[in-house]
Amino acid sequence: MEERWILVTGGAGYIGSHTVLQLLEGGFRVVVIDNLDNSSEVALTRVSKLAGEKGDNLVFHKIDLRDRDALERVFSSTNFDAVIHFAGLKAVGESVQKPLMYYDNNLIGTITLLEVMAAHGCKKLVFSSSATVYGWPKTVPCTEEFPLCAMNPYGRTKLIIEDICHDLQVSDPEWKIMLLRYFNPVGAHPSGQIGEDPRGIPNNLMPFVQQVAVGRRQALTVFGTDYNTVDGTGVRDYIHVVDLADGHIAALKKLFNSKSIGCEVYNLGTGKGTSVLQMVEAFEKASGKKIPLIMAGRRPGDAEIVYASTEKAERELNWKTKYGIEEMCRDQWNWASKNPYGYDSANSEN
Numbered sequence: 001m002e003e004r005w006i007l008v009t010g011g012a013g014y015i016g017s018h019t020v021l022q023l024l025e026g027g028f029r030v031v032v033i034d035n036l037d038n039s040s041e042v043a044l045t046r047v048s049k050l051a052g053e054k055g056d057n058l059v060f061h062k063i064d065l066r067d068r069d070a071l072e073r074v075f076s077s078t079n080f081d082a083v084i085h086f087a088g089l090k091a092v093g094e095s096v097q098k099p100l101m102y103y104d105n106n107l108i109g110t111i112t113l114l115e116v117m118a119a120h121g122c123k124k125l126v127f128s129s130s131a132t133v134y135g136w137p138k139t140v141p142c143t144e145e146f147p148l149c150a151m152n153p154y155g156r157t158k159l160i161i162e163d164i165c166h167d168l169q170v171s172d173p174e175w176k177i178m179l180l181r182y183f184n185p186v187g188a189h190p191s192g193q194i195g196e197d198p199r200g201i202p203n204n205l206m207p208f209v210q211q212v213a214v215g216r217r218q219a220l221t222v223f224g225t226d227y228n229t230v231d232g233t234g235v236r237d238y239i240h241v242v243d244l245a246d247g248h249i250a251a252l253k254k255l256f257n258s259k260s261i262g263c264e265v266y267n268l269g270t271g272k273g274t275s276v277l278q279m280v281e282a283f284e285k286a287s288g289k290k291i292p293l294i295m296a297g298r299r300p301g302d303a304e305i306v307y308a309s310t311e312k313a314e315r316e317l318n319w320k321t322k323y324g325i326e327e328m329c330r331d332q333w334n335w336a337s338k339n340p341y342g343y344d345s346a347n348s349e350n
Contacts, residue, residue: 005029006252007080007122009065009113010087012039014196015128015185017047018245019084021194024051024058026249031078033071034087035064038199040343046193065109068116075120082124082255083117084248085110088157091203092132095154106157107164114168123175124255125165126248131183131237131269131306133159140273141309144181144265151301162265169263176261178251183237183269183308185244187328188335195335196241197342206238206332209280213289213333214340220291222276224298229305233276237269237307240323240331244268250319269308270321279325286329287337 006023010016011032016039023030024047032044041060048055063070065087088106089095095102117123132155133148150156162179169175186206188195202208211217225232247268255261274282280291314320339345 003029004081005031005078007083008032009085010034012036012041012043013086015241015244016086017043017194018189018241019248021047021050022245022249024054029057031059031074033061033063033074036062040197042343043194050191050193065113068112071112071116075116080122082252083122084126085113086128090154092152092154093203096152099153102153102157107160110161126178126180126251127161127165129162129179129181130155130158131181133162133181136303137306140305141271141307142267143309144267144312166263176255177263178255179265180247180251181265181267182244183239185241186238187240187331189242190331192334192338205276205279209283209291210332210336212291213287214336218292219294221294221296223296224302225295227304229275231275231277234302235273235275235305237272238274238279238325238328239269239321240328243321243323247313247319250317254317266313266317267308267310268313269310271308271310273305273307274325282325283329287333
């Protein structure tokens with residue numbers, strides 16, 4: 001994989017930064033573009049440091065994907081072998097309140113990217129999709145063939161982009177595209193130097209739990225305690241972010257090594273469900289902190305049980321998760337305790 005140039009959009013974000021580190025360690029040269037809307041340049045500084053000498057193979061441009069001229073300049077300066085596309089807004093609740101903002105950012109940004117890629121003859125793409133495209137599945141585990149039905153504007157942007165990718169590949173068979181549907185990424189790099197640092201109130205369980213543990217929030221509200229699950233709380237498929245990053249490397253290698261790819265879809269998860277209370281208990285054990293809970297009614301739109309079938313990714317990408325919830329919680333706490341205020345923590349310069 002020497003000397004291959006990979007463009008990573010949204011590479012300063014949570015999943016992006018972990019993937020950039022794995023790419024550098026794998027010998028790739030990486031150019032990151034990010035508008036730093038919901039991410040921090042500090043993440044990339046730390047990634048570069050963690051990668052040691054290979055950190056020199058990282059270039060960063062602060063641009064918005066919708067800025068076609070800026071994007072053209074990046075593509076004119078480097079001959080990219082492939083693109084990993086993470087950039088996008090991702091808060092479900094916010095997408096319901098501000099649908100136009102989500103459609104504008106996520107769809108226009110992606111269409112502009114695809115047009116510029118095509119113009120420069122770069123037609124290999126790994127796209128960051130989401131398990132939200134399954135809506136509220138009637139059965140589990142979710143296989144890639146399940147009917148698709150997004151329940152909010154954020155999920156719809158992912159679904160529309162998947163459709164755009166399929167249509168594009170049909171129109172021009174030179175395109176090779178991997179659509180990766182993530183389940184629930186948690187944890188952090190074992191160094192504790194990079195991790196999830198959401199702006200404002202976290203939308204996901206683990207960043208919220210982490211903020212309660214470091215004293216930034218008083219209690220965790222658990223929505224729904226009467227589901228038909230092991231303890232009445234909702235069940236999800238949590239995946240360690242380092243495993244998820246490895247899934248992108250596996251997808252990329254398949255793009256480079258396989259002749260017969262059109263537009264392929266893969267679930268990235270563990271294939272196991274864990275309840276909210278089981279996750280909280282594992283985090284309490286890892287951190288030694290008690291997480292005060294407020295039990296509340298179900299949230300409209302929350303599914304009872306969602307977890308992945310991972311057989312296709314295991315078989316075709318030769319990829320399998322290595323880490324369980326103990327490691328996820330251990331690494332999440334290591335990150336949180338070292339960076340209680342994320343990248344804005346007092347020690348963010350180290």
